Amino acid sequence: MAQVQQGLKAFFVAVFLLAGLPAGAAPQEVRFASLDGTPLTAWVFQPVGRAPTGTVIALHGCGGLYAASGARKGQLNARHQAMADLLMAEGYAAVFPDSLTPRGESSLCTQKIGTRRIDQGERRADTLAALTWAAAQPWAQAQRMALLGWSHGGSAVLAATDAARADVRAQPLQPVVAIAFYPGCSAALKSGYRMSAPLVLMLGEKDDWTPPAPCVALGNASGAEVNVYPDSYHDFDNPTGQVRVRTDVPNGTHPGQGVHVGPNPVAREQAYARLRELLRKAFQ
Template sequence: MLICALWPVWAAAASPEEVHFPSLDGTTLKGWLFKPASPAPHATVVALHGCGGLYATTGARKGELNARHQAMADWLVGEGCAVLFPDSLTPRGERELCTQKIGQRRIDQTQRRADALGAGAWVLAQPWAAPQRLALLGWSHGGSAVLAATDATRREVAAQPWRFALGVAFYPGCSAALKSGYRPATRLAMMLGELDDWTPPGPCIELGQAVGAEVNVYPGSYHDFDNPIGSVRLRADVPNGTHPGQGVHAGRNPVAREQAYARLKELLREALR
């Protein structure tokens, strides 16, 4: 059975529509919206990019959604879901954050929370969107944004007249949420790499135990384990991580990707049915 539709959906590579909407902080954001061919209303996923942004920087896809984002769009549309990818970086004059030290970044979880909430409000105002069938998904810096935008202790989150039905965070950084007293406003699941030395799993495991969130740790996996292309490599240009200044490892693990996406499918089906 499909996640978001009861009828067949026919799609090759999904094609996006460029949309614009306001962040809660007043920034006009650009986003890429994918909708299935099935009849509305559509359950929708808001998908949040990591510190590298939405776009491929090299190769044949340069300037387009990178392989991971396009693969997720294809997968979700094939399951009958709409998906919106907000761009939090280029409207604010940034291309990427990964090579910037965390304390020097101009874009942090304050902006990412505002963007996620603005995107959710925009989706729910659209005539094609199914009320109360909205999930939030993010990777890395965007995974941390999932935590930020589902934190019931934050005024902006508590003030919204709606809630995400589900939050799923792939390898987020959890230290800040753990220290701040994070409390989930919705069902939360985290997908973590056992060997991640960029956003290590330990704080997320501790956070999950503290708030009753689902925690999935995938053996033999580094950061970015669900990338559909490439291999594990050392990124010496990243100044953050478990060993600052020594770089971090990131790259795909096809077995873990398959397992994580199987669980993601179950979670979305339960939350968006």
């Protein structure tokens, strides 16, 4: 873990210096405890030269924060970096907590649901702790906090905004908006999910990993905003790659047959345009 953190620090400082930006623009490594006591690390991005007008807690999916291969191996993956850049350009701070590395995991994607050592209990504890930590920082405004998550992190958004849970209701701080990209919604639907904050779902029409139907039903039951993007699979907002089949994923609508993942640039732009609108309204 220490090697990953040192490598990230050096990488970010080098990138910002080469771009002619001050080294202070590189993300800050911070540490705080999850509500379950786990010591967590997070990466904090802030806009250069101005105070952030809002803060987004960004929650990684089952593959964690970091790229597992390629030129970005060991660095924030392309989607997370692109989102950090987008949020900073909009004038917001972004906090990316790492729920996997501190617990000895690098990825959950190839583990069957039900056998994972890290589930939504841990993700909820981490998310609520990140909200509390960020709201206490001198550069943040507690009334301008948002949640954003992808896949397993999207499910964490649901877990952390479920007013049916006593630990969520007990939190004095609630986000002003919660945005979940292609979460798994079946568990929340069955458990009687109730929103503690305005919820927006961004779904792929053809997603065969976390299918949209349970999320559409959850939206109808809870009053959440639901956006379903045509001709789109899981990970449709990834800025790199192409649609492919991951045969190493044992879950999905056809267990054992793999799942489709990959970008749809049109859907990505539409979803990110809506995300910008939501955050601007929430942080005004």
